[in-house]
Amino acid sequence: MRKKLLNKTLQLYAIYSILILLISCFAFYFFLKKIYVGETHEALVLKSKMFESTYQNKLKIDEIATWNKYNTNQKIVVLKSKHKTFKEIEVFDIIEKEKIPFLEYQHPILIENKLFTLQTKDNLFEKEDIIKSILMLFVFLLVFLILGLFILTQIISVKIWRPFYQTLNSIKSFEIDKMTKFEYSESKIEEFQNLNQAFENLINTNLGIYQNQREFVENAAHELQTPLAIFQNQLALLIQNKDLTVEQAGIIQKINLTVARLNRLNKNLLFLSKLEKTDFEKQEVNLSKMMQEHTVLFAEQFDAHHLIIQSNLKENVILRANQQLLESVLFNLLSNAVKHNYINGKIEIILTNTYIKVINTSLNQELVKENLYVRFQKINPSSEGNGLGLSILKKIVEINNWEIVYEYENNLHAFQLNF
Amino acid sequence: MKILIVEDEKLLSRSIQEYLESSNCVCEIASTKNDAFLKISLYEYDCILLDLSLPDGHGFEILKELKSKNKTEGVIIISAKENLETRIEGLQLGADDYLTKPFHLSELLVRIQALIRRKQFQGQNLITFNEISIDILSKNVLVNSKLVSLTKKELELLLFLIGNQGKVLSKSSIAEHLSGDMADMFDNHDFVYAHIKNLKKKLVEFGAVDYVKSVYGIGYKWEL
Numbered sequence: 001m002r003k004k005l006l007n008k009t010l011q012l013y014a015i016y017s018i019l020i021l022l023i024s025c026f027a028f029y030f031f032l033k034k035i036y037v038g039e040t041h042e043a044l045v046l047k048s049k050m051f052e053s054t055y056q057n058k059l060k061i062d063e064i065a066t067w068n069k070y071n072t073n074q075k076i077v078v079l080k081s082k083h084k085t086f087k088e089i090e091v092f093d094i095i096e097k098e099k100i101p102f103l104e105y106q107h108p109i110l111i112e113n114k115l116f117t118l119q120t121k122d123n124l125f126e127k128e129d130i131i132k133s134i135l136m137l138f139v140f141l142l143v144f145l146i147l148g149l150f151i152l153t154q155i156i157s158v159k160i161w162r163p164f165y166q167t168l169n170s171i172k173s174f175e176i177d178k179m180t181k182f183e184y185s186e187s188k189i190e191e192f193q194n195l196n197q198a199f200e201n202l203i204n205t206n207l208g209i210y211q212n213q214r215e216f217v218e219n220a221a222h223e224l225q226t227p228l229a230i231f232q233n234q235l236a237l238l239i240q241n242k243d244l245t246v247e248q249a250g251i252i253q254k255i256n257l258t259v260a261r262l263n264r265l266n267k268n269l270l271f272l273s274k275l276e277k278t279d280f281e282k283q284e285v286n287l288s289k290m291m292q293e294h295t296v297l298f299a300e301q302f303d304a305h306h307l308i309i310q311s312n313l314k315e316n317v318i319l320r321a322n323q324q325l326l327e328s329v330l331f332n333l334l335s336n337a338v339k340h341n342y343i344n345g346k347i348e349i350i351l352t353n354t355y356i357k358v359i360n361t362s363l364n365q366e367l368v369k370e371n372l373y374v375r376f377q378k379i380n381p382s383s384e385g386n387g388l389g390l391s392i393l394k395k396i397v398e399i400n401n402w403e404i405v406y407e408y409e410n411n412l413h414a415f416q417l418n419f
Numbered sequence: 420m421k422i423l424i425v426e427d428e429k430l431l432s433r434s435i436q437e438y439l440e441s442s443n444c445v446c447e448i449a450s451t452k453n454d455a456f457l458k459i460s461l462y463e464y465d466c467i468l469l470d471l472s473l474p475d476g477h478g479f480e481i482l483k484e485l486k487s488k489n490k491t492e493g494v495i496i497i498s499a500k501e502n503l504e505t506r507i508e509g510l511q512l513g514a515d516d517y518l519t520k521p522f523h524l525s526e527l528l529v530r531i532q533a534l535i536r537r538k539q540f541q542g543q544n545l546i547t548f549n550e551i552s553i554d555i556l557s558k559n560v561l562v563n564s565k566l567v568s569l570t571k572k573e574l575e576l577l578l579f580l581i582g583n584q585g586k587v588l589s590k591s592s593i594a595e596h597l598s599g600d601m602a603d604m605f606d607n608h609d610f611v612y613a614h615i616k617n618l619k620k621k622l623v624e625f626g627a628v629d630y631v632k633s634v635y636g637i638g639y640k641w642e643l
Binding site: 222223225226228229230231232233234235236237239240244246249250252253256257259260263267270274297300301303304 | 428430431434435437438441499500501502519520521522523524525586587589590591592597598608609610613634635636637638
């Protein structure tokens with residue numbers, strides 16, 4: 001699954017915070033310990049100095065035992081060394097029943113001219129306790145930090161990224177063939193403004209190219225009309241020749257068919273390019289009537305192919321659409337059903353309030369749905385089609401927000417148009 | 420019939436000229452707007468075939484010129500442009516008909532004939548060919564003064580054939596004339612044969628000579 005950019009940042013922030021807090025947790029511990037130990041050193045030195053100044057001269061050797069009995073943290077013992085030393089020791093605490101760390105300060109003292117060692121000790125803090133407290137504090141901090149980061153990120157995502165999502169939406173809804181302009185709201189953030197301008201440039205450039213391309217197709221098709229007219233007319237003059245042989249007539253007939261095919265192709269190209277740029281006015285159309293008229297128009301083609309027609313048309317189906325486009329849809333549906341049929345085949349035409357369905361027999365296998373509406377994707381290479389009929393159909397369906405579905409069952413091909 | 424062809428493509432205008440002149444028309448060609456202006460001001464024509472894109476101007480200017488001079492020539496626009504707006508604008512400016520290139524010469528000829536019939540004062544509504552006579556308005560066909568009942572398509576076919584008498588008509592041109600845009604979407608023109616056969620049968624039944632000749636595989640010809 002893809003992460004949102006912000007969550008990614010949040011994740012990094014969180015990892016970084018945890019790391020820093022962990023490191024600082026230890027650093028804090030050692031720092032604290034250092035300060036505490038230093039303070040304890042000073043306190044011990046001070047206590048022993050107090051002893052020197054207060055008791056040293058008064059105390060007798062006999063009283064040492066008594067002193068030691070009542071002073072747990074300051075004892076006088078046999079001389080251990082002539083130097084002053086600090087030592088970390090652990091003492092078992094009877095009350096808490098555990099070992100407690102102490103710092104001990106040994107320094108030599110003179111009592112009745114005899115050297116003894118004064119052992120002054122003070123307890124140090126317990127490691128676990130302090131670490132626990134620090135950790136508690138830091139976990140507390142961490143939770144607040146991450147919570148804060150999370151909330152901030154949410155606010156940022158909503159507020160700061162808003163122009164970004166606006167841009168994203170307008171790009172998503174942009175359709176080059178609708179020739180709509182790319183619209184965006186001015187942003188105060190430099191990056192977003194740059195992004196928007198970059199998109200605007202990109203889109204305008206592409207719109208220009210697209211427009212050119214489309215005009216090219218249209219112009220090319222238009223320019224072909226005149227040469228085609230000349231071609232066709234010259235042929236019409238040629239067939240007036242009284243000395244034509246049967247063989248020549250055969251060739252001319254083939255040329256005639258080819259010119260007809262060229263004409264057809266060109267007309268379809270023109271129509272397709274027109275579909276893409278024109279806004280078609282809609283009106284109420286009686287589809288049932290139109291379908292009936294078309295079946296009459298097609299009667300000759302049906303007869304020529306000896307087709308059996310079954311039509312099941314609901315009466316007075318009214319549709320809001322452009323008349324010309326709707327005619328083209330019916331024309332394409334019916335002509336495909338004829339072209340891809342075989343002699344003595346069948347066509348079934350169904351019209352209801354919600355759909356038109358044309359079902360036909362054919363020698364063709366099931367059609368590949370992916371390529372169905374691709375231009376020049378001819379279903380049957382030898383057929384009379386030019387590979388534009390279904391593209392035109394699809395385009396009209398798109399313009400009207402209808403739906404076209406192809407089905408293949410029991411060797412029957414069916415195109416259903418849902419509106 | 421005197422016809423002016425305003426068209427800058429010489430090959431196209433010549434082919435039209437050749438076809439029409441072999442059908443008892445007199446044609447003149449103007450390949451520019453100014454040339455057309457000059458010819459219109461000097462001569463009277465029965466019909467003007469007008470291309471819209473000319474090297475020195477637009478065909479509509481010629482329509483306006485005709486209107487301003489109260490000329491009554493019938494005008495058929497022959498244009499590569501196929502869109503409703505141009506068509507409507509052309510007809511509003513006074514053109515009588517609109518043919519999109521490429522068109523069949525045979526189709527052009529019958530359109531010219533129909534236009535001239537309509538334009539003629541107290542229009543000539545009767546077309547006769549030997550023993551056959553057709554009343555355009557009532558759509559009655561008489562053979563040897565006997566009424567033959569023809570279907571709409573058969574009548575159209577008969578008019579098309581007689582209009583192009585002596586010419587070989589390709590099956591596709593007949594098909595297109597009979598079913599318009601429909602026909603040129605199909606290569607199968609068998610229905611033309613069916614109509615021809617029925618028409619011939621009916622006419623011969625009523626004692627008409629069989630004027631329709633089949634020309635190899637190409638098409639048909641109405642001939643004495």
